[in-house]
Amino acid sequence: MTINERQEEVIEEFEMFEDWMDKYEYLISLGKELPLIKEANKTESNIIKGCQSRVWLAAELDHSKIQFTADSDAIITKGIISLMIRVLTDSTPKEIMETELYFIDKVGLKEHLSPTRSNGLVSMVKQMKMYAIAYSSKV
């Protein structure tokens, strides 16, 4: 599945929700799932500090594809992270570099990616692209 196919899949899923409650309950349930990152990777160097919440992000190259893992101390942030990872992980650096993440906007979660939120998510997206650039020289 391509990144854009995965974005479409998420958008379709969110179309089922009737109100904000359903949507946030889904995000919270995603957030409550097991930590998405290995405890060993929850290090100071992998932390993306936001004013509001903290995000940890790690990336590994496996058979020319990047595998992302991440975590956050805030559960809603974590739910959104889980969606972003689902969309971007297991893709080649080139795919990630060329992708425009439009699903966040389409599913009505754009406010969480506003730079003024400083919840670490904007920096996380930037960091994911940086990993892709760094790994692109290795594939």
Added chain:
Amino acid sequence: MKKFSVEDIRKDFPILSREVNGKSLVYLDNGATSQKPQVVIDAITGYYTNENANIHRGVHTLSQLATTAYEEGRKKIQTWINAEHSEEVIFTKGTTDGINLISNAWGRSNLKKGDEVLITEMEHHSNIVPWQMICDEKEAILKVIPINDSGELLMDEYKKLLSSKTKMVALVHISNALGTINPVKEIIELAHNVGAKVLVDGAQQVAHAAPNMRDLDVDFYVFGLHKMFGPTGVGILYGKKKLLEAIPPYQGGGDMIKTVTFEKTTYNELPHKLEAGTPNISAGIATATAVDYISSLNWDEIHVHEQELLDYATAELKKIEGLKIIGEATNKASVISFVVEGIHAYDIGVIVDKMGVAVRTGHHCTQPLMNRFGIQGTVRASFAFYNTKEEVDLLIVALNRAIKMLA
């Protein structure tokens, strides 16, 4: 004086009747900024519609009209804070700007190696960082007055820290994160006994009562208009005349000079010496309106109302299981910070916002204070005189819903 009625007061603030996310707005983020009454909004539009001209230098009619209206703001503030002279009232961009002006202009000419500056553990970053910067530059030492678990200053520790080396005590009047009202008058007197000067950050104070300069005998007092129902982008630095006269200009430019040649510039008198460049004229003019507006209110009754809101909200919040209030000073303004066990403040803020309730979450620019309590941040509800008990109820309903979803 008109009897205080919260229903009537709310009609003065157009934004309070709007909806957010399909729900009536419950605005409990007054510690960040207050809402504006229609008269203040009209004053800003009125200036741009009828009087727009640059001030202080023009001979034409519009410039004179604008200058008079702007200087009226200064005079109104002078009366409101009970300052002796109008030139003791300096227009700034806001609280932070006022602190930076003093730490730079006063600090650079008064601090030397080994001198000590005292701040408190509950300071906003804006009253920490400027002092760190000037202390680094002058090799002066920054010391911190600690607090107890209720969020009150340890006065005995303060007395121990005071010495002939102390040159400045810079502290907050009301803590933005805890609501603690500090005993500033006593603190100022003790500082003066060792020959130190005192700067008070009155950012939160001005929403709850007029600070009295001559009664406090404070050396420098700073605040912004936007937290006292006035416009953003304008603040006040009060300073005792002889101290302000002695400090060198902070920024160079127009308005602050008397004569300029390439060899030498002579500086203007106070207050203009410290007000370089074209200021925020519309905000200065609306300052007069904001002061008129708050001066027309019955503050004895407002204090009773705010205390009722604080007591009621505190009691209702304490009924929520796992909720802990951070900051339980005996002398406290209508600001309540709290944490809920096992739930991140950000998550609470996001969910209650969906129900129309605006609160602040995070470290409130007081990271050392959060470290003191061993927490990352809090949820903060801060009340103004236009808030109601019904809004406290809506906060509690929203919180219970959020906790149910997030737990």
